Amino acid sequence: MAQVILSKVSKMFGKQVTAVDNVNLNIPDGEFIVIVGPSGCGKTTTLRMIAGLEEITSGIINIGDKVVNDVPPKDRDIAMVFQNYALYPHMTVFQNMGFGLKLRKVPKAEIKKQVQDTAELLGIDQLLSRKPKTLSGGQRQRVAVGRAIVRNPKVFLFDEPLSNLDAKLRITMRAELKTLHQRLKTTTIYVTHDQAEAMTLGDRICVMYDGVVQQVAAPMEVYDKPANRFVAGFLGTPPMNFFDGQVQLENGQARFVTGDDAVLLPERLRKMLENRKNPNVILGIRPEHFSIQPQPEQQQSKLQCTVKVVEPLGDCTEVYLSSSSQNNIIASLDPHVNFSTSQRLEIFIDIDKVHLFETGDTGENISLS
Helix, strand or coil: CCCEEEEEEEEEECCCEEEEEEEEEEECCCCEEEEECCCCCCHHHHHHHHHCCCCCCEEEEEECCEECCCCCHHHCCEEEECCCCCCCCCCCHHHHHHHHHHHCCCCHHHHHHHHHHHHHHHCCHHHCCCCHHHCCHHHHHHHHHHHHHHCCCCEEEEECCCCCCCHHHHHHHHHHHHHHHHHHCCEEEEEECCHHHHHHHCCEEEEEECCEEEEEECHHHHHHCCCEHHHHHHCCCCCCEEEEEEEEEECCEEEEEECCEEEECCHHHHHHHCCCCCCEEEEEECHHHEECCCCCCCCEEEEEEEEEEEEECCCCEEEEEECCCCCCEEEEECCCCCCCCCCEEEEEEEHHHCEEECCCCCCEEHHHC
């Protein structure tokens, strides 16, 4: 096991495309960190640079106490699990799992023991004589993970390993990977575009956008205290609602005004906004922080809306709404209440849960100042 440190790491393709821009990341020994972001954000390139499959343009990568910038992948003591499993079709499961050990000239008896022990750990010991084409997607994934485990590397690297599985199997495999990490405690760097995987698997999440690290923190800290508008909008299903508007300060109160709607802001935000010169901000509110009944213990504001679409999901009902100032509002509401299209609806906002952002796609979260 080992600490992994990226110091000012960048990657350019040609002279025009910056895929990864000045990434600084300190991953302690034994941590499970998830790098998450949309397609093209630089997360896989970052992983491949750690693996040695991409040359870095600038910066330093440390694995353990060793700078590995010029170290070949095979000598970095890492094991990587790919999106497409990358199993050898002509080899059996046993041969696939033991191939790396064979290259290292590990004795046959030791290879057999390590492969058998790992196969039992993953519940695939009955599959050792079969070839990949006879396996299901979930079984192939376990073989790919097992091949990484038997090498006993310092670091595991996972590149979207569950993306080819169906939704139910992804949930099962997420739980298995988390249990596996708790047992092995090997430093793990996991790349995904799936926010559910990021939230459930990671000790910490590293959110990337356009080659730049936006925030690194524990999952719930990223969710509850997003550093900027991009992070707030990327994490959460349904996503956070955003309203363009202005802040008005009068009579000792702060209000957010958008069109004909006005939202009272809590005292903590009023104090932050007192000396602000630019009134233009973006208000963010998550769908679960709307309600149809005022809660006496919460400070609240309300919006007059019209119901557009109703989606019952069992544990809640997602209601798509429009107001005089906003055409697309999503609220997660009480599943036991019946809503109908075109219904006029008064919804309440828990103002203690609102966020204020600077304008722009990655505007800073003013609420955290």
